[in-house]
Amino acid sequence: MAPTFADCFDYSTKKEVRIQSVPLGVLKCCITFGVIVFVCFSLITQKSYQKKDSVISSVHTKVKGFANAYSRIWDTAEYTVPSPGGDSFFVVTNIVKTENQRQDNCSELPSQKTICSRDDVCKKGLADPQSNGIQTGRCINFNSTLKTCEVSAWCPVESQTTPVPAVLESAENFTVLIKNNIHFAAFNFTKKNILPKYNVSCIYDRVKAPLCPIFRLGDILREAGENFSQVAVLGGVIGIEINWDCDLDSLRYKCEPHYSFRRLNNKVVDERLYPGLNFRFARHYKTSDGKDTRTLIKAYGIRFDIQVYGTGGKFSLFELAIFIGSCLSYFGCASLAIDFIIGLYKPCCCNAKSVLKYYNDRKYEMVPGPAVPLCFSKSQLKFVSFADEEDILMVDNNLKDSLQFASGRYIQRERFAYTEANCKDSHKQNESEMRLIKGSSTTLPPAWCKCNKCIDVTQPEEQLCCRLGEGQCITDTKIFNYLVLNKEALEYAFQYDNPLSKTPESEDLKCYAKQKYIEWRFRCRRYMLDFAVIPSCCKNAIETCNLQTQHPSGALYLPPTHGMC
Structure with a gap:
């Protein structure tokens, strides 16, 4: 079509x-x-259900506080280097000061590379990155017991002794004001962490004042799980995280900062080679004799990195x-x-x-696949049935010769074959059981039998009667004898399925009779036939009966169609 x-x-x-x-x-x-x-x-x-957008942020900080150390007052300009501002700030907590340094020759600090006993150990012009200057090639006294190589450098060289406790240990009482402005471009929404009713005297507290933008440095390290006095000696890096998780829907509006703190540098691994966090800077001046002089300061401290992240969401039908x-x-x-x-x-x-x-x-249907990909197939599909072949030949390729000799795939014919395990052995077993029953006239039918014609079997799955209630057995009906026990009818149906087959043997014919009984009682519902069980009385009647040759009335019985299907 x-x-x-x-x-x-x-x-x-x-x-x-x-x-x-x-x-x-x-x-x-x-x-x-x-x-x-x-x-x-x-x-x-x-x-x-919301459309999301990432936060855009800007941060500004102001550190305040005073300390009295080394007989001097330390204010913001002294301990914040470089100047406060941006996404991080540095607070000096400890210093090593080397005063009155001038360009001159002096002995190097003792180390494995600088300790010497004679001049040829020192290499003139050697500039080791780990040293304080350039070697002159001479070996001079460092003290009364030790000699080191002489270097041309700012003398005297820097001291390696770090003060403990930290010089600015009181810096834990310093405070920092963090100004944070955020913007969600997708929603054109802007906000800052300083509320309209900002109290300038508040100090951040996780419970009492979680939205206060003023933080005490000691509280920050305590929230990060660190001790300020210990970190202040060698310095470190602390992260201040500000999370803006904003719900911008009008009915559930909420947009407030959430602060958290943690240490960023690894104090276990990093401190073996380069402990803590420090840097050096110098303050130069000229003495009365006109020579350049400087004060070298090695500053240890804590760097606070402010990290702002978050998302804003608003309802979107899409x-x-x-x-x-x-x-x-x-x-x-x-x-x-x-x-x-x-x-x-x-x-x-x-x-x-x-x-x-x-x-x-019941769920899956097996279909043979094509011999060639469907997109390349231009042949017509043909099914061929030979009388001497059980299966059907499917030809789906182009014919090069007669269809009689065409090649293809064989498909199992849709038919029901009685597949009860060991049909002949079962036949012998049933005959043996019948002899036992007939030999004892006092044997009563089993309790599960309702027609009084079932034989007792041991397997529970075979204990089945033709009736659910008491009454006449189906084997006593004419239709049972017509369809199941008529020999010529069974031979006719058997050869209908297998036109060139010989007359089946008696035992094969009895197995075929069981198949016809199942087709009759289950109306050829294919999904039921393979799982059908024949009642004990019917199986007994087939096994013990000499199949009739003719219709009980004398006329040969031939079914009008193939089986019941």
Whole structure:
């Protein structure tokens, strides 16, 4: 049939197989409920319905405080080097001062490279980055017991002794004012951390004053888990983190800074080579004799790095639609899990009558694949059935010769074959059981039998009667004898399936009779046939009966069609 214009406007939908199963239903409900909880939790806590924007920030700081050390007053200009401002500030906490240094020759500080006993150990012109100057090639006395190489440098050289406790240990009482302005460009929103009702006398406290922008330096280190007196000796780096997590929706508006503190430098690893944090600077002047002189200061201190981060969010219908669309795929987890359970069945390793096989056969349909890729195939599909072949030949490639000799793939014919395990052995076993029963006239039918014609069997899965309640046995009906126990009818149906086959043996014919009974009682519902169980009374009647050759009335019985299908 040629395609029409209306075919462009059809609608296709997937076919579903609904499995009525309590365990699978409970599993589906649990997974679906879990997905709903996860989606709601993510929607509320992560505010996935909002459009997000990152913060743009600027920071300005002012440090204040005074200290009395080394017989002098230290103010902001003395202990903040360089000048305060920007995203970080440095506070001097300890110093090593070397005064009245002049350009001259003097002995180097003792070390493995500078200790000497004669002049040839010292190399003239050597400028070691770890030394204080350039060696002159001479070995001179450092003190009464030790000699070191002479260097041309600012003399006397810097002392290596660090004061303990720190010179400016009282700097923990200094305060710093942090001014932080933020802006969310996507929402044209600007705010600062100094509130309109700013109290100039407040000091930050995590509980009592969490929004105060004035911080005591000792409190900052305590919040970071450090001791100010210990860090002040060699210095360190402390991070001040300001987090702006703003909800800009009018009904739930909240935009306030959250402060946190932590130490940034690794005090365990770094301090083995370059302890703490320090730098050097000099103050130059001329003496009365006109010579250049300087005071060298090695300053230890704490650098405070201010890090501002955060996001602002505002309701967006577009973002909500994207979130809902992405979450819909999560609801497929239930189907994925159940399909995985059903798909565990493998015909090569599982029982042919397992529960998994039943659901596997009902859910999946096996279709042979094409011999060549579909996009390159231009041949017509043909199915061929030969009388002397059980299966059907599928030819989907171009013919180079007669169709009689065409190659292709064989497809199993859709038919039901009685597959009860060891049919002949079962036949012998049933005959043996019948002899035992007939030999004892006092044997009563088993308790589960309702028609009084079942034989007692030990396997629970075979303990089945043709009736649910007391009454006549189905084996006493004419239709049972017509369809199941008529020999010529069975031979006719057998050869209908296999046209060139010989007349089946008696035992094979009895197995075929069982197949016809199942086709009759289960109406050829393919998914039921492989799992059907024949009642004990019916199986007994087939096994112990000499199949009739003719219809009980004398006429040959031939079914009008193939079986019941």
